Each structure stands twice: as C-alpha cells, then as structure tokens.
Amino acid sequence: MITYPFTYKRAKSVAEAETLLKATSESKLLAGGQTLIAAMKMRLANPPELIDISGIKELNYIRVGGGQVAIGAATIHYDVATSAEVAKAIPALAHLAGVIGDPAVRHKGTIGGSVANNDPAADYPAAVLALGATIKTNKRAIKADDFFTGMFSTALEDGEIITEIAFPIPEKAAYKKFANPASRYAMAGVFVAKFKDGIRVAATGAAPCVFRVPEMEAALAKNFTPDAVANIAVDASNMNSDLHGSAEYRANLVTVMAKRAVAEAA
C-alpha cells in the first residue's frame, strides 16, 4: 500500500518543528509513525506535509527524580521498557512499555506519539491517566484528567507539540492487559495506582477513549484487595463492540483485568 503524496521535512529542534508547523496548514508531526504511517497507507489520513520530530535530541530522555519519572516525547517504547531507572521507580510503567505491540514496533514507536494519537486501544493512555501524569507541550502543561477528550481526540491545539510526559511515582501500581492475539492491542487494559492520598484506576481498549473507574477507586481506597473490585462492573453500553469482542465481554474484561492488576500491586 502506498500513501497519498506528501512532503517530508525533518526538524532538528522543537523550535524548528514549531516554525515548520506554522508554515503549512494541515501538516502533521511524525514521531515513530507506527500508527500514523499505517493510517496513511490505508488512506485514512492524508497530510500534505510530515514534520519528523523523532530525531530531536532534546525530546529523547528519561529523568527520574523529585518524586516523578519524566520522559521526553520522542523516547521509544524500548528505552522505557528497558530503563533500570524506570523499572525501579514505577515498575508497572516499564512493564506497560514492554507489552506495547511487538519488539520491532517498540524500537520505533514513541511515548509522545502514542499519547498524542490517543488510540482507544493504546497502552500508554492508561498509565498517563491512572498515574495522573502531566503532559507538557511547547505551550503549557496539561493534566491527564483534562487531556484525553474522546476517540483519537485530545486537548492538544493546532501547533502544539508534546515535549514531555511527567509521571508522579506511586506507592504501588500495576498494569494488566488482555491483548488481542493478532495485533497485541489491548482488548482491555487496566492500570491501578495507589498514592498516599488515594487510588486511581484507568481502563483502555474497552471503550472509545481511556477512562477512570471511580467506583473501583473508592472501593480500593477502603480495601486494596482484588475482592474489593470483583463485583464492580462498568456499564457495557459505553464499551466498544467489534469482531474481536462484544461490549459485554469487554465490560467483564475490565473487572477481570482490574482484579489482576490489584492482585499484582497489592
């Protein structure tokens, strides 16, 4: 499959990417391209210009300190999955990065690209939302609760470039996903995080957009055991239904993955 024609430009800095973005309307940022290029090949996306930000060195880093793990937007999944620092600070986050796609995809795909794209079945949005991360851009800092606005939709505005995702370090956390056996995308993935001041639970893959489960959070705040969430079901009418699984099946998977995540974190 071949994409529509486009012009390719490579940015060496965030400032250069900003200038290029402003110069051409409808231009798009290219990071790892593991979703965007597939969409372009299917001709679902037709940007006239791609600005490649994957090689920007100032966006490629992992910094642990001050109670958080800060990851540059162009950092590939493989580097997060194999970072000893991330594994020590938030093991669940390193685990999550290591179960995205497959090894070849993890060598190319980036955290910024995954979060900006907000695919309903992407893994990173679950960690971003459950850990209450901050999405930093060239213009501002956005809280995770305000960032994911719907299917493939985010609070990002035109000309805005994600530069960093900063994850607060929780006391305990775990991510469990039920992967589609072919694509490895999450049929349902649940990230559970326990902080001093409360619990956050986020589910991906099951609905059109990543979402929190307040009933589970409240139950786990009283009793952090798998039993606490065993009888809490999410509303199937809000779940996705497709050839891989019905809405009811996905709703059930959210509860099952939540139980497994709590069991691992507890």
Add this chain to the structure above:
Amino acid sequence: MTAVSMTVNGKPVTADVEDRTLLVYFLRETLRLTGTHIGCDTSQCGACVVHVDGKAMKSCTMFAVQAEGAQVTTIEGLAKDGKLHPVQEAFRDNHGLQCGFCTPGMIMTAVDMIRRKGAMDRDTIRHELEGNICRCTGYHNIVSAIEDASKRMTEKVA
C-alpha cells in the same frame, strides 16, 4: 523527489525517491534486494523486518527518507564471505521454514532478539516472536532454530 543516502549491507547507496516511498519498496524495487518481503503490509506480520542502526524494525512502516544516514541490514547482508550467519545455519539445520515467505523476517527478528537477550528458553522466544506471523503455522521448528542459534552464538562469545 528527495535524494536519500544510507548504508545498506555495508555499501553506501544514494537515490532519488518520492518522499512517500516506504523503506521496504526502496529496498526491493530501487535496490533490488527482494529478500525483504511484504506480507500483511499493515505492520503485523513481520515479513519486512530489517535492522536500522542495529535494531529490528518493520520496513513497511517507515519511509525511506526516515532512514537517511542510517545503517540498514537486510537478510542479504547476514552471510559473510559465502558463509551463512549462525541463525541462517540453525534455520537450515532445524528445518525452521515451510513455504519460506516469513523466513527473512523471522531470521532478522531472531538475530535482533539474540543480540538483546542472548541464550533464551522457548517461552521467551515465543514472546519475542509476537510480531512475526508464519501462515504455515510452522512455529515449532522456528522456535527450535532460534533456541539452537541462541545457544551456538552465546557459546561462541563465552
């Protein structure tokens, strides 16, 4: 058209390509290196896996212009001086192929995983192969071949 330069299997190459040219088409059609295959064309099957700067990547899901200045290795670049790469040897010895279509991608993925993980058990190999699909379902001998190769290669290093 954009002039793109990279090193493929140790040789410098330069060519004018359309920006939308996928790396796999550049390898197959411009350079006539047809060992890299296009299977699913949706980045799921892994028949197109090559190494870019030493890491396994799906050449159907990146543009040739993204590989500007990179070191690219394809299946054609593994054998040295007429001698098969140990992973190729192990695939032959273990009959790690049936129709052979997925084999180049399987071997490139195997070389990459052995580089990262060294000697592996079968379970690890199966997990590492999740981005490579064999439509003959011939996984048993593929896993045996990689297990064998990973042992041979790590013994040689030790």
